[in-house]
Amino acid sequence: MAKQSNWIAPSILSADFAQLGKDVKDVLNAGADVVHFDVMDNHYVPNLTIGPLVCESLKNYMVRESLTAPIDVHLMVKPVDRVIGDFANAGADYITFHPEASEHIDRSLQLIKGAGCKAGLVFNPATSLSYLEHVMDKIDMILIMSVNPGFGGQAFIPHALDKLRAARQLIDASGKDIRLEIDGGVKAENIAEVAAAGCDTFVSGSGIFGKANAADANRYDTIIKQMRAELAKA
Ligand SMILES: O=C(CO)[C@H](O)[C@H](O)COP(=O)(O)O
Ligand SMILES: [Fe+2]
Secondary structure: OOOOOOOEEEEEHHEEEEEEEEHHHHHHHHHOOOEEEEEOOOOOOOOOOOOHHHHHHHHHHHHOOOOOOOEEEEEEEEHHHHHHHHHHHHHEEEEEEHHHOOOHHHHHHHHHOOOOOEEEEEEEOOHHHHHHOOOOHOOOOOEEEEOOOOOOOOOOOOOOHHEEEEHHHHHHHHHHOOOEEEEOOOOOHHHHHOOOOOOEEEEHHHHHHHOOOOOOOOOEEEHHHHHHHHHHOO
């Protein structure tokens, strides 16, 4: 299966939550493709962020503003299953979870698909891709973490590039349309190298929102253009 089109996925973890709708609208209008929505529970990871209520508000706002980008919910929660329906009802398009956080990975995937969402597994820097062995036919996305989960603004762990290459081989061998996403420390400076390793979906939080001047409605144009230009080189 050929690599899918490149998607830039701003992580709203680094947005201004006091004006979340506006930040999302402006970054999508600048050319971003997906809204990456980080859910942290202060249990699976040592940080606490946002839940289905915020997802629903954001989805409703996006519908009102005719913004059609998918919402990509990255669950960093344990247990996983109880919140799947809540996020599906709140408008999630993709729901990904960490296999270590689920007692029954196949059941969690079934719950996500049964709720009408696309499903994916997330791999921490030290988590083996072997969790994929029996579920390749049930997933739509593989997310490789290039930082340990829990915080934005961390440095990219280079070993993630080897993991991307290995995941790309598995996807190509499966012949399935599975997106390969990276998350953590992605910036305009390293996005081409990440793409060359086989990635097609690029989460970036501080690399996008950290660069902006809050007063300027076109504040994300330059960084998104720069990322696209780098991707064109890969
Ligand atoms: O899942 C995450 C952290 O667990 C975030 O999506 C990620 O850290 C994005 O932030 P940055 O691009 O600043 O590293
Ligand atoms: Fe994330």
